[in-house]
Amino acid sequence: MNFAARKPAMMKLLQEMVEVGSPTYDRDAVNRMGAIVAREAARLGANLETVPMQEVGDNIIARWGEGDGGILLTAHLDTVFPLGVLSTMPFYEKYGKVFGPGALDMKSGIVIMLHAIEALQEQGRMPKRPITMLFNSDEEMGSYKSRGLIETIAKDHALTLVFEPCEYLEGALHTWRKGTGKFSIKAQGKAAHSGGAHEKGLNAIEELSYQVVKVQQLTDYEKGTTINIGSMSGGRAINIVPAFAEADGDIRFKSIEEYKRVEDAIKKLTPVLPDALLETKCNLNRPPMPFDSTMEETFDKAYKIASAAGVKIKAGGSGSASDANFVSQLGVPVLDGLGTVGEGFHSEDEYFLLDSLFERTKLTAALLRDW
Ligand SMILES: [Zn+2]
Numbered sequence: 149m150n151f152a153a154r155k156p157a158m159m160k161l162l163q164e165m166v167e168v169g170s171p172t173y174d175r176d177a178v179n180r181m182g183a184i185v186a187r188e189a190a191r192l193g194a195n196l197e198t199v200p201m202q203e204v205g206d207n208i209i210a211r212w213g214e215g216d217g218g219i220l221l222t223a224h225l226d227t228v229f230p231l232g233v234l235s236t237m238p239f240y241e242k243y244g245k246v247f248g249p250g251a252l253d254m255k256s257g258i259v260i261m262l263h264a265i266e267a268l269q270e271q272g273r274m275p276k277r278p279i280t281m282l283f284n285s286d287e288e289m290g291s292y293k294s295r296g297l298i299e300t301i302a303k304d305h306a307l308t309l310v311f312e313p314c315e316y317l318e319g320a321l322h323t324w325r326k327g328t329g330k331f332s333i334k335a336q337g338k339a340a341h342s343g344g345a346h347e348k349g350l351n352a353i354e355e356l357s358y359q360v361v362k363v364q365q366l367t368d369y370e371k372g373t374t375i376n377i378g379s380m381s382g383g384r385a386i387n388i389v390p391a392f393a394e395a396d397g398d399i400r401f402k403s404i405e406e407y408k409r410v411e412d413a414i415k416k417l418t419p420v421l422p423d424a425l426l427e428t429k430c431n432l433n434r435p436p437m438p439f440d441s442t443m444e445e446t447f448d449k450a451y452k453i454a455s456a457a458g459v460k461i462k463a464g465g466s467g468s469a470s471d472a473n474f475v476s477q478l479g480v481p482v483l484d485g486l487g488t489v490g491e492g493f494h495s496e497d498e499y500f501l502l503d504s505l506f507e508r509t510k511l512t513a514a515l516l517r518d519w
Contacts, residue, residue: 154267156250158259161335162256165250168181169181171245172288175203176205181225188262190210193261199297201285204294207294208281211280219279220302220309221280221308221311222281222298223284223311237359241242249498250497252313252499254311259505260508261512263509265312277306279516284297284298287471302478303480307480309484310471313487313490314487316489321447321464322464323463323483325473329399332428333359334394336424337350337355339391342389349423352383362413364411371402380395384392400469407436410430411430438476442476442481443476443481446481446482447463454515458510459514468511483515488504
């Protein structure tokens with residue numbers, strides 16, 4: 149199968165999806181993106197279901213065939229880029245790289261999914277097993293709304309393939325991912341004039357700063373645990389002792405035990421300054437996806453199928469999480485990183501390697517046919 153011959157159709161579809169734009173918070177825009185995907189899946193003979201969602205765009209399910217032992221393919225419709233970004237970040241291809249907002253993460257993954265099906269159909273090699281595609285609308289904000297649907301559908305399938313892109317140019321699949329959590333720390337002090345009544349004030353920024361240092365030190369690189377206070381605010385003017393300050397942070401971890409250690413430490417924070425008050429919140433978002441025995445077996449099987457199709461795949465991991473984290477928790481075999489290979493995630497420099505578009509489509513077709 150010559151997948152590079154599919155380039156004109158693949159790039160045309162990709163350009164349309166990139167240029168329509170689909171920031172998570174813009175429900176109408178995400179639905180316009182969903183309509184393109186639904187149109188393409190319908191053209192390939194899928195049974196379509198639109199799952200209405202509150203506040204975020206609708207989720208779309210496309211199904212080919214019925215029965216047990218099916219394969220689920222998932223991708224997200226949303227991106228992190230606002231609609232106006234196209235004027236400074238247009239869609240284009242140069243020297244084998246393809247640029248544009250969301251081209252890498254993960255609209256090229258959607259092109260791969262649809263073209264793998266189309267290629268199999270053209271050759272009369274569509275597998276007998278059912279194939280389901282799930283397109284969710286809020287992945288970039290944590291999939292809070294669509295998590296339940298992803299888990300329900302994944303449980304009914306023998307394998308889930310996630311088309312997130314590969315973050316580094318080695319192009320390894322994601323066979324482990326860290327979990328993610330977030331936290332906030334609020335410090336309450338007492339306002340006073342910085343000149344006339346300094347001693348009567350209680351500086352909330354000073355209090356919070358002590359806590360920030362303590363929390364950052366919970367990072368343990370050896371265990372793969374990182375803490376990042378990513379934003380901080382407080383105070384109103386330099387001549388007022390600030391009564392309030394807040395910091396928000398992100399936690400990444402390879403085991404739930406590590407998350408619990410950090411959560412516990414954050415909950416137990418006590419004020420350093422007399423009379424200061426602290427309020428903390430800590431939430432788990434995605435549990436970690438470990439390289440466990442299920443993952444090892446799944447990767448081994450994929451490796452053999454890929455090799456037979458002439459595609460070399462590698463196993464790798466990532467400090468970022470995806471919807472694959474939810475699926476792996478269910479004990480359902482899952483492989484992630486089947487999207488294109490590229491760099492510059494969530495930045496204006498985001499691009500993917502054009503060759504990887506064809507190779508990953510070949511790989512996907514082989515996995516669907518031979519699993
Ligand atoms: Zn993504």
